[in-house]
Amino acid sequence: MNEFAQLYRALDETTKTSRKITAMREYFSTCTASDGAWAIYFLSGRRFKRLISTGRLREWCASASQVPDWMFDECYGAVGDLAETMALLMPEESTGSTTSLTDWIENRIRPLSQMSDADCREAMITAWGDLSAYERFVFNKLVTGGFRVGVAQQMVIRALAETSGVDAAVIAHRLMGTWEPVPDFFTWLLAPDSGESDSSKPYPFCLAHPTDGDEATLGNIDDWIVEWKWDGIRGQVIRRGGQSFVWSRGEEPMLERFPELVQPVAALPDGTVLDGEILGWNEGGVLPFSEMQRRIGRKTIGKKLLAEVPVRFVAFDLLEENGQDLRKLPLSERRQRLDAMIAAQPSNSSIMASPLIESDSWEDLRRIRESSRETKVEGLMLKRASSEYGVGRVTGLWWKWKIEPYTCDAVLVYAQRGNGRRASLYTDYTFAAWDGGSLVPFAKAYSGLTDAEIREVDRYIREHTLEKFGPVRAVTAELVFELAFEDIQVSKRHKSGIAVRFPRIARWRRDKKPEQADSLETIRGMMRKATSPGR
Secondary structure (H helix, E strand, O other): OHHHHHHHHHHHOOOOHHHHHHHHHHHHHHOOHHHHHHHHHHHOOOOOOOOOOHHHHHHHHHHHOOOOHHHHHHHHHHHOOHHHHHHHHOOOOOOOOOOOHHHHHHHHHHHHHHOOHHHHHHHHHHHHHHOOHHHHHHHHHHHHOOOOOOOOHHHHHHHHHHHHOOOHHHHHHHOOOOOOOOHHHHHHHHOOOOOOOOOOOOOOOEEOEEOOOOHHHHOOHHHEEEEEOOOOEEEEEEEEOOEEEEEEOOOOEOHHHOHHHHHHHHOOOOOEEEEEEEEEEEOOEEOOHHHHOOOOOOOOOOHHHHHHOOEEEEEEEEEEEOOEEOOOOOHHHHHHHHHHHHHOOOOOOOEEEOOEOOOOOHHHHHHHHOOOOOOOOOEEEEEEOOOOOOOEEOOOOEEEEEOOOEEEEEEEEEEEEOOHHHOOOEEEEEEEEEEOOEEEEEEEEOOOOOHHHHHHHHHHHHHOEEEEEOOEEEEOOOOEEEEEEOEEEEOOOOOOOEEEEOOEEEEEOOOOOHHHOOEHHHHHHHHHHHHOOOO
């Protein structure tokens, strides 16, 4: 456990990619196969569901550390992280654990979910006493389901590749899909020849960079394949060994959630892997993502919802054909093969090829892009015709040229402390727009300000607090910010009557007074303008 806690500390205390990779490589080179498998499990973003309610943990920790509830709340408010607060409050009685990470997980963490309250309390207090302060912090993160550390999947892959000598693309592929954190998996993952592969495994996804705003620098437009940037669920369709699979980019199996894809996927030639997007699509064409959201998260879809929000898989790449990996071929050739395969499917199939956009100049393409909202898409995708299908974001291959976001001016009305390194600062903001003579909250945003601006806003919030509602502060409504967001939808759940998608702060409007902020009617007008017929 100590070695894993020290790895977490090394990763958490640096922002340098090289140091993070070195720390992981050193860990993987010396750990046991069982500990290595669990470390990969957590570092790749997987985690346990919360094993114990936060209320019980707070109660037990406060009691064991002899801290009154009000003081625990004050400490939690200052630290901003429950796992860290509990680790710091408990008296340090151990210099560290010599027990392995695997033993802690199998014998002291997993059994917690099956214990009575009394046994669970005793087990937690004993565990806190057996660990050093930092080990307690990591242990608490695992128990609460809040384990996160600042490493991207690509960093983990690079560290494993450098440890094993296996190509990073091979490691990335082996990590896809479902797997269990057992010693055999760790050994198989790092083996030069892994033997048989899982037929259900998707390929690592190739991702796009946003353009820098000057598309003319990309050269001749004829060197690029242009498609719409769809607003759906990215996924891979797999037909291998007489079995069908649909995987999300987040590596979740999705075929059961979309029954209208079962027969079309089964009709594909064996040894086929398609990359594309799952979209709501009816006889009128693609549906807004808000309609798709009605189906997301539901394991069982009723007949009414199936009829109202049918889906299609819009394919834009062919990664495997007749069991042959095509990713090294130029996109232009992969696309030709994709079109031929889709053309051979029944005309009523729910799998279609993404339409290509023809244009003879960047200026003409810019005009086409401006029609994105009318087409219910997010903009354009620019893909180099000669490109291979890369792993992750490979600069220069694929670019996303999104439509300009909606923007409005809004007033800061509520604030809450952030998490982690921002736990002592008010960084989570609620913004309001005018409705008649009242300010009505309609959006929350957490990003967009510089560190200096965050500190300045934090001072304002502390000096202009009107009321406190638990961790939330109501502030004097004076600060105006320009917000940017991707979409606007009618919402019956919100008092404002609208919901905005991906709100973030575009800039601080120091030049505006609160009465100059926008109204809800103005924001609703943006929505009506974007969806009005004939535009």
